Amino acid sequence: MKLTDNIYSLYIRSILIPKMEDYSNPGYVYTKLTRDSREIMLRDVFVPEELVAEIEAKTVEKYGDEGRKTLYRIGKNSCYVYSKFSGFETVETTPNLKKLEEYVRLLVLFIAGTYGADVDYELDIKNKVQKISFSNYVVCQKNGIGEIFASGSAAGMWAWILQDNNIEVVQYKCVGRGDKTCSLLIALPETIEKRGYTAFKASIQTDIDLTEEYLHLNKPYPTEAVKLSLEKLIAFNVIEFKDGRITFHQKRYFECDSHYVYFLELMHNDQNLLFEVTKEYYKKVGEDIGDKLSTDYIAGFLGAMGWGDIMIHSGPRVQLRHYPYTTLYDKTKYTVIRGVLSGLLSAVYKNDVNLKEATTVFDDENTFSVILE
Numbered sequence: 119m120k121l122t123d124n125i126y127s128l129y130i131r132s133i134l135i136p137k138m139e140d141y142s143n144p145g146y147v148y149t150k151l152t153r154d155s156r157e158i159m160l161r162d163v164f165v166p167e168e169l170v171a172e173i174e175a176k177t178v179e180k181y182g183d184e185g186r187k188t189l190y191r192i193g194k195n196s197c198y199v200y201s202k203f204s205g206f207e208t209v210e211t212t213p214n215l216k217k218l219e220e221y222v223r224l225l226v227l228f229i230a231g232t233y234g235a236d237v238d239y240e241l242d243i244k245n246k247v248q249k250i251s252f253s254n255y256v257v258c259q260k261n262g263i264g265e266i267f268a269s270g271s272a273a274g275m276w277a278w279i280l281q282d283n284n285i286e287v288v289q290y291k292c293v294g295r296g297d298k299t300c301s302l303l304i305a306l307p308e309t310i311e312k313r314g315y316t317a318f319k320a321s322i323q324t325d326i327d328l329t330e331e332y333l334h335l336n337k338p339y340p341t342e343a344v345k346l347s348l349e350k351l352i353a354f355n356v357i358e359f360k361d362g363r364i365t366f367h368q369k370r371y372f373e374c375d376s377h378y379v380y381f382l383e384l385m386h387n388d389q390n391l392l393f394e395v396t397k398e399y400y401k402k403v404g405e406d407i408g409d410k411l412s413t414d415y416i417a418g419f420l421g422a423m424g425w426g427d428i429m430i431h432s433g434p435r436v437q438l439r440h441y442p443y444t445t446l447y448d449k450t451k452y453t454v455i456r457g458v459l460s461g462l463l464s465a466v467y468k469n470d471v472n473l474k475e476a477t478t479v480f481d482d483e484n485t486f487s488v489i490l491e
C-alpha cells in the first residue's frame with residue numbers, strides 16, 4: 119500500500135497541485151476550489167519555513183508548555199477555518215464511512231504532497247482514531263515542535279471532518295527530534311491518554327464563515343505597483359519552483375491560508391517576540407538579496423508572495439492595497455506584516471526601521487488596504 123501511495127503522492131504533487139493553485143495574478147496567491155458548481159478562490163500567502171520554525175522555537179524557549187499550547191491553538195483554529203472554507207467532506211456530508219475514508223485518503227495524500235513526503239496512515243473514522251506518518255514534514259523537521267502546521271493543523275482539520283471539536287493531536291515522533299518519521303495520533307483526549315500520551319486541549323472559534331464580502335474583497339483586481347505575478351517570477355528564475363516547492367535564495371517558502379497569519383497575530387501571547395523574530399528574519403532576507411535590493415524589488419517580491427499591491431512611500435509609510443482580507447481584519451495588530459516590512463526596509467535603508475502602527479481602510483467597495491507606519 120505504501121509504495122503505491124508514494125507514486126500517487128508524486129502524481130498529486132506534479133499534476134493535481136498546479137491545477138488547484140493559482141499564481142497568475144500579481145499581488146495574489148490562491149487555492150482554487152469548486153463548491154456547489156461555483157469557483158471559490160481562497161486567499162493564501164507564502165511564508166518562509168525557517169521563520170515559522172524560529173517563531174515556534176523562541177515561543178517555546180520563553181514560555182514552555184503554555185507557549186506550545188498557544189501555537190497548537192493557532193494551528194487548530196486556522197486549519198479548521200481552512201477546512202471549512204474548502205468544504206472538505208465531513209461525517210455529516212458523507213455519512214457513508216467507507217466513502218468518507220476514500221475521500222480522506224486522497225486528502226491525506228494531497229497534504230503529504232504539499233507539506234511532507236512518503237505518507238503512511240491508519241484510519242478508523244468510526245472510532246475517531248487516526249495515525250498519520252510522514253518521512254518529513256514542513257517546519258517541524260527543522261525544530262522538532264511543529265505545533266502550528268503539524269499537530270494543531272491536523273487537529274483543526276480532523277475536528278472539521280469528524281464534526282467534533284474535542285479531537286486533539288499529539289505528534290509522538292518527529293524527524294526534527296531525531297525520529298525516522300513525523301507521526302501524529304489524532305483522537306479524542308481520553309484515547310490519546312489511554313495510549314500513554316497527553317495532548318493539549320484547544321477550543322475552536324467556529325463562527326468564522328465564508329462570506330460574500332470575503333470572496334469579493336479577495337478577487338484579483340488590477341494592481342498598480344506590483345506588476346509581476348509569482349508565475350512570472352518563477353519563469354524569470356527569481357523564485358525557484360520544483361516539485362511543487364518554492365524557494366527564494368535557497369530558503370523554502372510554503373503556501374498557507376491567510377487565516378494562519380491572522381490567527382497567529384490574534385492569539386500569540388507575545389506580540390513583541392512575534393514582531394522582532396519576523397523583523398530579524400526578513401532583514402536577513404533583504405541582505406541576501408544583495409545589490410538588487412530596493413523598495414521596488416521588495417514590493418515586487420512580497421506582491422508575488424500574495425501580500426497585495428504594495429506601495430512604499432517615504433517616512434517610511436507602506437500601503438498594502440488588496441491585502442488578504444478575512445473577517446478578523448479589525449481584530450489584529452498586523453504584527454507579522456509589520457515585522458516583514460520593518461526587516462526588509464531596515465536592510466534597504468541600512469537603518470533600523472520599526473513600523474509600529476497598522477490601520478485598515480476600505481478605499482472603495484473593492485479595495486481593502488492596510489497602512490503601516
Ligand SMILES: [Zn+2]
Nearest residue numbers: 258292293300
Ligand atoms: Zn515532525
